[in-house]
Amino acid sequence: MRVRSMPRGRSPPPPGAVATPARTSVLAAEAVSDLGPPFQELDHAGPPVVALGKFDALHVGHRALAAKAAALGSPYLVSFSGMAEVFGKAPTVPLTAPPDRRRVLRNWATEWAKAGKGEYTLEERVFPFAAVRPLSPEDFVLLLADQGVCGIIAGSNYRFGYKAAGDAALLQELGSKHGLVVEIVDIVMSSDVMHGQMKRVSSTRIRECLAMGDVDEAAALLGRRHRAVFVPTTPRPVGGVKDNSECVVPRQWLLNRLPADGTYVASLTLAHEASGLAVAHACAEVEVGSVGVRVPGGSELTLLLASLELGAPFQLFVDF
Numbered sequence: 001m002r003v004r005s006m007p008r009g010r011s012p013p014p015p016g017a018v019a020t021p022a023r024t025s026v027l028a029a030e031a032v033s034d035l036g037p038p039f040q041e042l043d044h045a046g047p048p049v050v051a052l053g054k055f056d057a058l059h060v061g062h063r064a065l066a067a068k069a070a071a072l073g074s075p076y077l078v079s080f081s082g083m084a085e086v087f088g089k090a091p092t093v094p095l096t097a098p099p100d101r102r103r104v105l106r107n108w109a110t111e112w113a114k115a116g117k118g119e120y121t122l123e124e125r126v127f128p129f130a131a132v133r134p135l136s137p138e139d140f141v142l143l144l145a146d147q148g149v150c151g152i153i154a155g156s157n158y159r160f161g162y163k164a165a166g167d168a169a170l171l172q173e174l175g176s177k178h179g180l181v182v183e184i185v186d187i188v189m190s191s192d193v194m195h196g197q198m199k200r201v202s203s204t205r206i207r208e209c210l211a212m213g214d215v216d217e218a219a220a221l222l223g224r225r226h227r228a229v230f231v232p233t234t235p236r237p238v239g240g241v242k243d244n245s246e247c248v249v250p251r252q253w254l255l256n257r258l259p260a261d262g263t264y265v266a267s268l269t270l271a272h273e274a275s276g277l278a279v280a281h282a283c284a285e286v287e288v289g290s291v292g293v294r295v296p297g298g299s300e301l302t303l304l305l306a307s308l309e310l311g312a313p314f315q316l317f318v319d320f
Helices: 026-032 060-072 098-114 137-146 168-177 203-212 215-222 300-307
Strands: 048-052 074-081 123-128 151-155 181-185 189-192 197-200 227-230 246-250 262-272 278-288 292-296 314-319
Touching: 048 060, 060 074, 060 098, 060 151, 060 181, 098 123, 098 227, 137 168, 151 168, 168 181, 203 215, 246 300, 262 300, 278 300, 292 300
Parallel strands: 048 074, 048 151, 074 123, 151 181
Antiparallel strands: 189 197, 227 314, 246 292, 262 278, 262 314, 278 292
């Protein structure tokens, strides 16, 4: 049986703190309509607790935030969409493909269950950044409280509120003021072999590793092998299949980031898009290039890949 760390409902403020009722500003009230339904308890796990971050990579640092949220109540990962567009920048290619995120979260929960830490349902919420950007740090905390949140988890370097005016210390102060439990998690560090020093785990580091073709270091930071996901969303380019001896999976089908051009030993799985059930699997030496991923022939997987066309209900997973 799981022991809850938080009581149902909003937690009382720490000793000495003066709790004030949640009150949403005009700006926060306007943002509520864009945020979806209030947060709910998941599988009798306790009151909603949100971990705040960008969560692009879902790396080991993000896993630490999620684990802390799960230890306190019903865990949600809260991130923000449209940040690049708001700041006039080009959107970055995601590190973890959108349809693969559920698998990663499910695997985290499975790891925790095997370690005897309880069984959890881990959910994600994505807030439109344009809706919450104008909020002051206090209005943002009040918004979360009015959405049913009872606890907040963030990294020690987390910034929030308009123009990133709030930091971890202010988040704790505002949480205490408004009756929310706030836990700050230390940054997860890992060894940077190339530079001989400890550096924080980050999505930026993972992008750098992939750009250099260092898939082993990327896997260490992710806590799993980097998975590229392909879906046949466009017609296959001419010349994708050569004499049935090899198959090129085109970049146009790619949903996330590939490592640098080069040759890699990879695991390839072709799966039904709806169910996720594997149809074929192979381990092969693949070549990443400008046109996509070149897969050698001689296997059932290659034959199936060669037959894929626009709209086929399959996904290809390439684990580097």
